[in-house]
Amino acid sequence: MQRNQELQLPLEYPSxxxxxxxxxxxxxxxxxxxxFSxxxxxxxxxSYFFLKQLYS
Incomplete structure (x- = not known):
């Protein structure tokens, strides 16, 4: 019963x-x-510095 009330709570918010x-x-x-940016x-x-270290 308590869980059902919690689920219905967002619907009662004003728009x-x-x-x-x-x-x-x-x-x-x-x-x-x-x-990500x-x-x-x-x-x-x-990756540039890694490749530079790798090939030097």
């Missing part, structure tokens, strides 16, 4: 406010985007 899971989802997407910037440099 102007975001449900909690949507805020968490946006947070995860933003942090994932920042992580920094990784894609750092990866060519690290």
């Amino acid at each position: 102007t406010r975001l449900p909690p899971y949507l805020g968490v989802l946006i947070n995860v997407v933003i942090s994932g985007f920042i992580y 920094s990784y894609s910037i750092c990866f060519p440099y690290s």
Whole structure:
């Protein structure tokens, strides 16, 4: 009974406010985007230095 009330809670939110899971989802997407963009910037440099060490 308690679990059913928890599941119905996001539907009762006003349309102007975001449900909690949507805020968490946006947070995860933003942090994932920042992580992947920094990784894609750092990866060519690290692979370049790795290959430079390998062939020297």
